[in-house]
Amino acid sequence: MVTENQFPADPIRVVLLFLSGILMFISLWLIFMWAPMEQVMGQVQRIFYFHVPIAWVGFLAFSVVFFSSILYLWKGERHWDALGHSAAEIGVLFTTLMVISGAVWAKPVWGVWWTWDPRLTTSLILWLLYAGYLMLRAYSPTNAQAARYSAVLGVIAFVDVPIVYFAVSWWRNIHPEMVVGPLAESGALEGSMVTTLLVSLAAFTVLFGYMLLERFSLRNMEDTLGSIKSQKGGM
């Protein structure tokens, strides 16, 4: 049943929007004004402060898809499907940007836009898997089938996420090794660069939270509209 003010401006969304704006502003200041220029690659290395957080958010989004898919298959509750769908769409957006930003960074540094390096190849496979997830949803005959099939794919496709992450350790190639995280060598990145990266990671994570809530709200509206239409058709 549709009630008055069913879709109010959620205060959490407003807070997340302002917080991501402030963090983005600080992050941009740190990237361009504070972080030192990398000695080998020069100015173009500053792409790193966008490329890595974008990749991180892509992985985070697909983790949300994974857990939502499991919960949907287990409990069958519609909101888990809505959450997984919303996260997958945002994950595909971020993964697309990860691949593009990587290619634009590769051209001046490696001399090519693309090479079949294991990290790059597994990232492309990741993108294809989740683009397939969205296509499967779009072309499924019924909403129930779309939810069930995509939940299964959401669980299976997630296998590629750790493969992408560990690809640089398992198969050494042209892509640099990890410079942050538990598998990175200590001191691989200068202190101010780590700080800049962490602020950028926080900014993108908050932005992801905001985008996810907006997309989730849209998906709820789509479901509400669908139920009103079926109610109207049944009269």
Added chain:
Amino acid sequence: MFRNRFQWVIVGATSVWLISTGVVLGNESTTDDFNREGNLSFLFAVYILTWAAFFAYMFYINRRQRDLKKEIEELKKMLEKETPP
């Protein structure tokens, strides 16, 4: 009417920007004559593209939310009229 024209302006401007960026990047120096201070067009291409994508996506989400909200309200009114007292 205005909204449709505005959409075409955005699509056109984005296409022109993407093509011109592609041409500039295609002519940029690469590892053969690597310049640490240079290659800024690559850096700005990534930042502009990322922000353009975020704004375009959020613009799409917000417009769709507004349209659906309107449609839901209209259908709700129709249902109320059709429902016998």
